[in-house]
Every structure is written in structure tokens, then in C-alpha cells.
């Protein structure tokens with residue numbers, strides 16, 4: 001493990017950082033494992049990737065990657081160090097901003113602290129092709145905050161009814177209060193693609209009918225004992241076992257995210273992302289697009 005002070009864009013993604021949030025409604029569906037391994041797959045496809053662990057209460061991106069945070073956002077906010085000082089270079093060639101201990105919610109920060117934090121994240125993230133955000137589970141304010149500012153929202157679901165109902169509840173709030181109308185969906189921890197399609201269709205039919213929201217299927221990740229073993233060993237699947245079925249599922253999904261980024265420029269870019277975050281946090285405004 002080593003720390004980086006500077007990061008460079010490694011590919012030409014037309015100079016636009018694609019911001020993608022991963023969200024789930026319910027915890028324990030494999031969101032963090034999906035974020036971490038998607039980041040590594042994107043890096044393997046030649047992109048520079050930054051992961052923001054925004055799950056301030058249950059931070060575990062660093063745990064899954066087997067790296068030890070050097071500092072927290074708390075020190076950055078106190079002005080004792082810069083964000084560069086706490087960036088971590090992780091296995092698979094990705095960079096992470098580990099979650100803070102010492103701050104509870106972005107929303108509860110003073111406005112000068114929010115400005116400092118967002119300015120710092122923007123300065124760093126601008127140098128990357130992708131910023132992936134691991135949002136907290138649930139429907140709290142930080143979940144809404146990050147999802148409504150991202151260019152693409154990826155909802156991670158499983159086939160379990162609780163995952164589907166909690167995702168429905170999350171999508172309902174994001175669509176009715178924050179105006180979000182398009183959601184990408186990945187189905188994790190299922191045996192076959194047919195099972196994945198059943199889960200996707202169940203959610204999709206409900207949100208299309210009752211919420212007038214569009215869901216896009218972007219792939220599936222098989223249940224795989226290697227996933228569990230990698231998490232136990234704190235070694236990322238996509239870096240250690242890229243040819244397993246689960247890693248291939250993630251890699252296919254990552255390729256779709258690249259495709260979406262290339263096709264969809266409507267709601268993208270770091271400037272948009274940070275303008276949205278500032279508006280949401282400073283004025284409590286509802287997003288309109």
C-alpha cells in the first residue's frame with residue numbers, strides 16, 4: 001500500500017469526469033463490492049477511477065480493498081491536511097477517498113465546511129475519468145444528496161422481495177422529490193440471468209406503472225463463493241480473480257457504464273455535479289432535472 005499526492009488522467013474521456021452513484025435502498029445487497037469491483041474493471045479498461053466512500057456511517061470501501069486509511073475528512077475540514085494527504089492508492093490501480101469518522105452527515109456540516117469539502121473533492125475528481133460514489137443505504141438525506149447530483153444512478157438490487165420494496169421506496173423519493181426519472185439497475189447475487197431479469201422486471205413494472213420512471217437493465221452479477229472469500233480475505237475479486245463468473249458480470253456491466261457515459265452527456269460533468277450538490281446543501285433546493 002502507498003499513498004499518492006498527485007493523480008493523472010490516464011485516458012482521453014473528452015475531459016469530462018463521469019459521476020456515477022451506486023445506491024440500494026436496503027443494506028447488505030452487495031453495493032460496496034459492486035462499486036469497488038466496477039472501479040477496478042474500469043481501471044482495467046484503461047480509465048482512471050476515483051471512489052468516494054460516502055457511506056459515512058458504515059464505511060467499508062477501504063476494508064474490502066485491504067487498505068488502511070491514513071487520515072479522515074475530519075482533519076481536512078479542520079484544515080490540518082488536504083484531501084491529497086488522505087487519498088489512498090488501492091489494488092487494481094484505483095484511488096479512493098476513504099469515509100470520514102468524525103462527521104455524521106454531509107447535510108449537518110456548516111456551510112463553510114461543505115464548501116471546503118466539495119471544492120477539495122472537485123479539485124481531485126476533475127483529474128479522473130470516473131468518480132464512483134458508494135452511497136449509504138436507506139433514504140436519508142446524504143443518499144438523496146449524492147444520487148440527485150450524479151450523472152447516472154445505479155440501483156443495486158437482489159432477487160429478494162425486501163431489496164425490491166426498499167429500492168422501490170428509494171426510487172419513489174428520488175423521483176417525486178428530486179425529479180429523477182431514469183435509473184440504471186444491476187441485479188446482484190442471483191443464480192442465472194433469467195432470475196436477474198425476473199427481479200429487474202418486477203421492479204421495473206412497478207416503477208413504470210406507479211412512478212412514471214424509466215429503469216434500464218445494465219447487467220447481473222452471479223452468486224459466487226469467490227465473492228464471499230475475497231471479502232473475507234480483503235482482496236478485490238476483479239483484481240485477483242478476473243475470470244470468475246462474478247468478475248465477468250461486473251466487467252460487462254462496467255462496459256455498459258462506459259457506453260452510457262459516451263452516449264449520454266445531458267446530465268454530466270463535474271461542474272454540474274458540484275453545482276447540484278451546493279444547491280442541494282446550501283439552499284435545500286429540489287433538483288429539477
Ligand SMILES: Nc1ncnc2c1ncn2[C@@H]1O[C@H](COP(=O)(O)OP(=O)(O)O)[C@@H](O)[C@H]1O
Pocket residue numbers: 024026027028029030031032033034188189190221222223224225227228231246
Ligand atoms: N455476487 C455475490 N455472490 C456471493 N456473495 C455476495 C455477492 N454479493 C454480495 N455478497 C455477500 O453480501 C455481503 C454484503 O456485501 P456488501 O458489498 O458489503 O453489501 P452492501 O454494501 O450493500 O451492504 C458480502 O459480504 C458477501 O458475503
Ligand SMILES: [Mg+2]
Pocket residue numbers: 031032033055060
Ligand atoms: Mg456497503
